Amino acid sequence: MKPVAFDYVAATTVEEAVNALREPGAKVLAGGQSLVPLMNFRLSRPSRLVDINGVASMAHIEVRERELILGALVRHQQLVEDPEIRRSLPVLSRAAQHIGHWAIRTRGTLGGSVAHADPAAELPALLVALGATIAVVGPEGTRELTAEAFFEGFYTTALAPSELVTQVKLPLPQGAVGFKEVVRRPGDFALAGAYVERLGSGGAVTWFGFGDRPRRFSVREWPSDPEDRRHVWVELVRNVPVEERDQYKYELAVAVAEESYRDAGGEE
Amino acid sequence: MADERSVVELTVNGRPYRVEVSPRWSLADVLRHRLGLTGTHVGCEQGVCGACTVWLDGEPVRSCLLFAVQAAGHEITTVEGITPAEGLSPLQEAFHRHHALQCGYCTPGMLLTAEALLRRNPAPDEATVREALTGNLCRCTGYQFIVDAVLSMRPSGGED
Numbered sequence: 502m503k504p505v506a507f508d509y510v511a512a513t514t515v516e517e518a519v520n521a522l523r524e525p526g527a528k529v530l531a532g533g534q535s536l537v538p539l540m541n542f543r544l545s546r547p548s549r550l551v552d553i554n555g556v557a558s559m560a561h562i563e564v565r566e567r568e569l570i571l572g573a574l575v576r577h578q579q580l581v582e583d584p585e586i587r588r589s590l591p592v593l594s595r596a597a598q599h600i601g602h603w604a605i606r607t608r609g610t611l612g613g614s615v616a617h618a619d620p621a622a623e624l625p626a627l628l629v630a631l632g633a634t635i636a637v638v639g640p641e642g643t644r645e646l647t648a649e650a651f652f653e654g655f656y657t658t659a660l661a662p663s664e665l666v667t668q669v670k671l672p673l674p675q676g677a678v679g680f681k682e683v684v685r686r687p688g689d690f691a692l693a694g695a696y697v698e699r700l701g702s703g704g705a706v707t708w709f710g711f712g713d714r715p716r717r718f719s720v721r722e723w724p725s726d727p728e729d730r731r732h733v734w735v736e737l738v739r740n741v742p743v744e745e746r747d748q749y750k751y752e753l754a755v756a757v758a759e760e761s762y763r764d765a766g767g768e769e
Numbered sequence: 770m771a772d773e774r775s776v777v778e779l780t781v782n783g784r785p786y787r788v789e790v791s792p793r794w795s796l797a798d799v800l801r802h803r804l805g806l807t808g809t810h811v812g813c814e815q816g817v818c819g820a821c822t823v824w825l826d827g828e829p830v831r832s833c834l835l836f837a838v839q840a841a842g843h844e845i846t847t848v849e850g851i852t853p854a855e856g857l858s859p860l861q862e863a864f865h866r867h868h869a870l871q872c873g874y875c876t877p878g879m880l881l882t883a884e885a886l887l888r889r890n891p892a893p894d895e896a897t898v899r900e901a902l903t904g905n906l907c908r909c910t911g912y913q914f915i916v917d918a919v920l921s922m923r924p925s926g927g928e929d
């Protein structure tokens with residue numbers, strides 16, 4: 502099918518974009534890899550699209566000593582390929598490699614993935630896992646939210662309709678972070694996935710792909726025995742409510758958390 | 770909402786075009802219906818099948834998920850742009866030799882993805898070829914012959 506008619510505004514600055522978004526029914530167009538399929542099937546009918554692809558100030562990649570600062574327009578394929586990102590936060594490059602396919606990653610953006618808030622998406626979950634902050638600009642000015650506060654539920658965020666995600670700050674983890682996900686076919690959204698951070702004898706696990714949003718749980722001390730660890734996963738994952746038909750995902754979640762734990766430890 | 774038209778200027782296969790479009794027209798539809806470049810196919814219109822893959826400034830993208838207005842000032846390459854005026858390109862020859870197509874619906878997208886890969890990495894291993902092609906669906910060949918055709922393009926040719 503084809504989208505309904507809309508009026509098209511190509512913004513070149515954040516101010517222009519925010520102004521154009523004041524119109525009721527207006528929506529941001531970033532990579533278009535989630536929004537345009539919905540429009541093509543008329544599940545989304547914005548009356549105006551504010552194209553932010555020309556906003557040069559939102560495409561930065563800045564590696565600092567303790568954090569990585571990424572503009573909302575950084576493309577998934579840049580996360581995969583950028584040598585600075587690969588060096589400073591390899592788990593980000595590895596996770597981004599699992600987003601859709603090459604021709605999806607060349608267009609899809611970090612800000613779009615964050616604003617879309619698919620509970621099965623790789624990047625929102627990594628933001629929660631690392632305790633990232635998300636910078637948002639709207640008519641009332643700028644605010645910064647923690648990833649934990651930003652993601653509210655299924656495709657639901659703390660973003661107001663005329664607000665723009667401008668950048669994300671990722672603290673570089675002190676421990677090792679593992680990543681694993683289960684998919685039916687390469688490039689699909691994850692049925693279940695986990696990031697596990699190992700720092701000293703403890704750390705945290707962040708699950709995604711089931712439930713309404715990524716969930717992070719701290720663990721004071723990992724048991725060294727795999728069977729004991731299994732009990733930890735089983736206990737924790739029950740805190741993520743899932744629908745009846747997704748009950749099987751608890752099993753996947755336990756398995757994928759253990760794999761991710763081993764991945765963080767550099768074990769097979 | 771009035772379906773207003775605007776004129777966009779873009780380059781397709783090295784040739785400049787000025788074309789009147791509505792913002793809601795996809796690049797795929799404009800290539801096919803306005804510019805007569807019917808090599809770009811449209812399968813799913815939701816980014817899944819890869820039949821509509823073109824290059825935007827040299828990078829593979831879905832032309833069903835890009836509005837033609839967004840291509841203003843950019844360089845688009847379609848399968849016509851990687852086909853010589855006479856005969857076939859070496860990759861197209863390889864597809865022919867390896868029976869890498871049957872109905873041909875997926876072929877333009879397959880060629881553009883594979884050609885983009887080979888230009889970046891002239892000697893990819895099989896896993897890399899398969900990873901690059903995961904975004905292009907084929908209902909006919911079972912993929913193996915497509916992978917064989919791409920692998921045969923390596924300077925060492927043939928199998929791993």
Ligand SMILES: Cc1cc2nc3c(=O)[nH]c(=O)nc-3n(C[C@H](O)[C@H](O)[C@H](O)COP(=O)(O)OP(=O)(O)OC[C@H]3O[C@@H](n4cnc5c(N)ncnc54)[C@H](O)[C@@H]3O)c2cc1C
Pocket residue numbers: 528529530531532533534535536537538553573599600601602605608609610611612613614616617619621622623624660664665666667688689690691815816817
């Ligand atoms: C075949 C296919 C497979 C895919 N597989 C995966 C996958 O495995 N994992 C995964 O995570 N994703 C997957 N995706 C989605 C992809 O990651 C998208 O890039 C991403 O979800 C949205 O980013 P975008 O830049 O394309 O946003 P758009 O589609 O342009 O926008 C998405 C939403 O976010 C809003 N928005 C965008 N940018 C901003 C901003 N800066 N500020 C405020 N609002 C904004 C838009 O208004 C819209 O509501 C897939 C997509 C396709 C087509």
Ligand code: FES
Pocket residue numbers: 810811812813814815816817818819820821822831832833834
């Ligand atoms: S038609 Fe564009 S990906 Fe299927």
Ligand code: FES
Pocket residue numbers: 869870871872873874875876906907908909910
């Ligand atoms: S040859 Fe028919 S779809 Fe690939």
